[in-house]
Amino acid sequence: MSDLDRRSLLRGAAAVAGGAVLGGPFLGFVNRDPAAAAPKAGAPLVDNIADLRDGKVRLHVPAGFQYRSFHDTESPITLDDGTALPGRHDGMGAFHGHDGDVVLVRNHEINNPGPAFGPRTPYDAMARGGTTTVHVSPRGEVRRAYTSVNGTMMNCSGGRMPWGSWVTCEETVNGPDVGPDFTNASNIPLQQPHGYVFEVPVKGQASGEPLTAAGRFTHEAVAYDPHSGYLYLTEDSFEFPSGFFRYKPRRDPMRLGYLDNNGRLQMLAVRKRPNIHLEGAQRRGTTYDVKWVDIDDPSPRFPYTPGETAPTTNDDATIYVPQQGWAQGAAYFSRLEGAVYDDGVIYFTSTQGGGEEETELGPHATGGYGNGSGQIWAYYPKQEVLRVVYQSPGPDTLDFPDNVTTSPRGTLVVCEDNTNDNYLRGLTKHGQLFDIALNRLTSSTGASRFNDEFAGSTFSPDGHTLFVNIQAGAGMTFAIWGDWRSIGV
Template structure:
């Protein structure tokens, strides 16, 4: 696109309607001030007496007429079909069609940190890393058929993304390794045998290689979304103490033809034209729209010197910023804690968990509160036009608090998982720009203690759009299948 065409498009995007030039379902956001609006009454109020079909306990509040079933509740030990002792901390997840029957295949992350023996019987990437993915075959209403380890020996598998050629890409939200000093937990990394901070591909059918796509970067990955038109994977970074970046990776060969990702592509980072190092974590005006460019990351997969058996001299902070710093030096934009990402109808939507507050004055480390002091933003990136738009900012914690994983329904509604320390909701963000409730966490432990601050994660619809699967991400994690008349409630 020429600079003249780009300027014309941007002027159109900033106008009252703005959506004609860019398209996408969330046109209502540029016509109203989301920062000052309060949510309207729910399209379908949540009710408090619908029981989990697994055992009759109430674990969620959902709209009238909806049903749900939980499974793989790791508050009690669970052994999978291949002998895996199922880990907890269920996080990002993708749903795929099971071609052999009318069931669904879920590939699910387990965000487990700190060194320790890998779970599962497969050959692990790192035998002293405890994260990974499990694959679960379920009925449309959450009845488990079989389950097994699909990738192991990884760390902090947070979110990821569903690929249209039939794979889940799982992302490590860490840069731990034997070449890096301890992270925020102060646990020694000396027992680790491999560097971490990568993405791994997990096919629905066939076995995963268990090897990272190192060319897609070693940084605190969160999620990934694939644009089938440009061939780029768009990657979010969730760096708690420092600014986060928005990245893209272009494999050298087309994965739609190849059937998998190659490890020979180019990693780049988003910058805003003529606005070097712009603070996008700050409060954005209504429908703020930016013309962007992409800067190359020349050293996407660093390793650092170390002596086996000794604590590495490179600090975790220094390792964390090694990749994004290359982008900052070329003017890359600053975001706050980029988390969920999803592709829909030519647009990449992604969340900024603590964005939307006052601009930060220091790049870090922000060890206590994290980088960013808002309650959350939602962004839209238009790959065809290389344009970025702010489509939502939370006005406060009672409206939307710390948006995390995200997916879209077949009708274009954005389904957002909350991750805060109070009541956690699944929220819907409709085409009309209205935010509404889908479900509320009402978990208690076996001892009766409330677990309502356990976050939702991994929202994903079944291929037919009839069932929403979602996780509770906690030490005692579990997965839910939720179904009902989605059209009636605006989802």
């Protein structure tokens, strides 16, 4: 999610070696000789390729590639069911549609109380976030669109489930039982607690009921491992350490067709290294043997009197769940965001990981917890091993990695989210980082929007089209296509 709003509002205020044999497409990162030859990836970005929607240049992409934008909320848009389309497009998943079309389920990361969008019954009538479902052609031509879940808050990222649903995540713990967050907006108007994940089926509409057993915390993304049966969850706690969690449903969702709400939530810890600071500088290829500790109270409710500000502060509510893990030695990360499953491995990003010094235990009101430019981690469920895939040497190389997906050929596609120029990057299994696209948006008044973040990268089921959002108050979605193999994606 975007850090710019947080910063402006808050301003002023030796590894354990894992002996397991690891698999997955990024095995080449371990002990790789930097001088060894690797297939060339990437191509120069071209600055004159126009958006097929209206002929304006909004992205720089490689020669031979094309793109079309849609659902640009700088102007009002009404969906087929009467929904006034909200902005702040964030995480997104792509699914098979009819006759070669693609179904996108897209998050809208909107905070602060207010009337829910859309015509369907909301989870909370005074929460403004949710998801919309969009049926599009592989070239970004919208067929129809509608509300699929509403009345949620801060729907940041999430994850695509193999049985045919999208899990959307609330990156907040707001509720009538919690005091104001970093925006200082009152939570009194809210009618329900937030901080949950919701399952959104591609066919039909979501129940609107949260998966409370998977925890109430600042959720970011999820990735499901069909072999172990665990749903892996990232936490993006801006001012405090973040944790890496997993949720095991009681019944197999691959057979059931959905996630049940009767499972167990756990948090990652490193064996023999209680409360290790993994947000600090790491060597590429370093591995850690891990264990998992139980979270006994995953879905807290705090005391409050309706119509009055709750006595539980937002900070106390934010750390309530992870603190249960820290007490048992759970590891500290910096701002865990995107997550994706691929070939037996869970990849996830640490947006501000990789700093030269360990970070003091929060809060850090202005800069966030962590002082690096970003890390990419891999977790191997079968071996219970965690590994450093990539660490950015500085913002000029990789600047705050956020949402992440994989191409059909195993290349990681990483969205940048910082206050500088934001790129869509590729990271090959040989460790080569390269550019896929550069944001060159301007507003209708000509103001630069170059620092608006990329979010929600997801490939069409056939792998031919990359869909991605650019998020700000006025969001939009892009379809990008070309010869992906020719640039190593």
